[in-house]
Structures are given as C-alpha cells and as structure tokens.
Amino acid sequence: MRILIADDHPIYAEGLRNLLLSYDYSVDGIVRTGAEAIREALRRRPDVVLMDLNMPEMDGIGATKKIVEQLPETRVIVLTGIEEEESLFRALQAGASGYLLKNLDAEELKRNLEDLASGRTPFSPGLEETLLREFQRGRNAGSGGVPTGEEPLTERQKSILARLAAGRTYKEIGAQLYISERTVKYHIKQIKETLDLDTQAQLISYYHSYLS
Structure with missing residues (x-):
C-alpha cells in the first residue's frame, strides 16, 4: 500500500x-x-x-x-x-x-x-456511534422511519449503498456496476425515500448498523 x-x-x-x-x-x-x-x-x-x-x-x-x-x-x-x-x-x-x-x-x-x-x-x-445518532435523528424526524420486517432495499440498492459506505463516488459506483452516474443518483434518491433519511451520513450509518 x-x-x-x-x-x-x-x-x-x-x-x-x-x-x-x-x-x-x-x-x-x-x-x-x-x-x-x-x-x-x-x-x-x-x-x-x-x-x-x-x-x-x-x-x-x-x-x-x-x-x-x-x-x-x-x-x-x-x-x-x-x-x-x-x-x-x-x-x-x-x-x-x-x-x-x-x-x-x-x-x-x-x-x-x-x-x-x-x-x-x-x-x-466512538465515531460510528456518532453516525448512528445522526441516523437515529433522521429516523425520529421522519414520519415513518426505517421500515421494519421485510428487507426494504433491493439487491441493487444494497450493492450501491455498500459502495457508497466504502467511500466510492457516484461516478465510480456507476463504472463498477455498469450504470450511468445519473442512474446511481436516482437510486440514492430512492434509497433515501425508502428509508426516510435525508443525508449521506445517515445512509452510511444505516449500512453499518444493518447491512455490514
């Protein structure tokens, strides 16, 4: 390295x-x-x-x-x-x-x-806990919070979220998944709406809390 x-x-x-x-x-x-x-x-x-x-x-x-x-x-x-x-x-x-x-x-x-x-x-x-608190604030501020029970995200959305949490840019995610940067942005928007979250920090916290 x-x-x-x-x-x-x-x-x-x-x-x-x-x-x-x-x-x-x-x-x-x-x-x-x-x-x-x-x-x-x-x-x-x-x-x-x-x-x-x-x-x-x-x-x-x-x-x-x-x-x-x-x-x-x-x-x-x-x-x-x-x-x-x-x-x-x-x-x-x-x-x-x-x-x-x-x-x-x-x-x-x-x-x-x-x-x-x-x-x-x-x-x-301690910093992952800080991200988790931000995530919880996003849940509490929303009307529905993160859905429970059945997995709310598709496999494609989880794949995109994993790369986002690993620090990949939208452009790089698109290149790795053979989709356009615009499509990546659309998926991120849909993930935020599905999880009732507002910020990228909350998305990253969600990934580490529930998917990693």
Whole structure:
C-alpha cells in the first residue's frame, strides 16, 4: 500500500512516516498544504492519502473532494485532532473513506489501514456511534422511519449503498456496476425515500448498523 501524508505539523508527519515505514508501507511523501496534497496525489497516484483537516491554502475537506473526484481509486482517510460532528459529516460528504483521530495508538492505526485494505470503512472508536445518532435523528424526524420486517432495499440498492459506505463516488459506483452516474443518483434518491433519511451520513450509518 502506497500512502501520501498530508499534514502541516512536521514533527507529527515525520513520526507518522517512520511508523508507516516500520509496518512496511510505502510512503510516497509528505505535503504541508491542501493544494500540495492535490498536486502530489495527481502526480504520484497513491493508494491512500492520510489527510489532516486544518492546513494552509486549502483545508483537508476541499482537498479530499478534489482528489476523490479526479482519482476515484485513491482512498482519502482523514487523520485529524478534530472530533466535531460537522467535520466528520463534511469529510464523508466530500468522499473520505474513513475518519481517524490523532489520539489513536500505533496498533489502532495499523488495524484501521488493514480494515481499509479489506474494504471496510475505518473510524476511530466512538465515531460510528456518532453516525448512528445522526441516523437515529433522521429516523425520529421522519414520519415513518426505517421500515421494519421485510428487507426494504433491493439487491441493487444494497450493492450501491455498500459502495457508497466504502467511500466510492457516484461516478465510480456507476463504472463498477455498469450504470450511468445519473442512474446511481436516482437510486440514492430512492434509497433515501425508502428509508426516510435525508443525508449521506445517515445512509452510511444505516449500512453499518444493518447491512455490514
């Protein structure tokens, strides 16, 4: 796995680089700004970008969105000290494939990277519960909530939702399933209506709560 580090704290970034190398990961480089992250990602095409949020020139959210749009095969994992719900949801909506906090220990980081390689979405402890609360708010705010009993989603819808939860873009989902991006958007709209949910974060939480 080839990894690009985007973090404007030199000491932390160097320590992270050495840790990743000790686990036999290949580190493509360290960049200090969101704009540099985009440039280097496009040039090097890493498997993973570990993205801080607060950086000069462009923040990690903006850089994540640009990278995911242009490099659908590259996974962006947010690695930050920010635990705010808004940042978590914005990162997922921008296309991040996971959200980790910098207070995790070395073994947790290694395990989360292994999870990513296995197709799972890495989150720091407690953040999946945050997504679940958002999902529950969506249920409580709706008139019917998530249907119970018979499975409400078709196999096609579940396949799309699984890819969405794994951080795939609409364009990439369409390419994998041999359907248009417009059709993917239509299915996402139908899934939201079926489950009585409003946001992508709620959809991802539903997947992890009921389908993964």
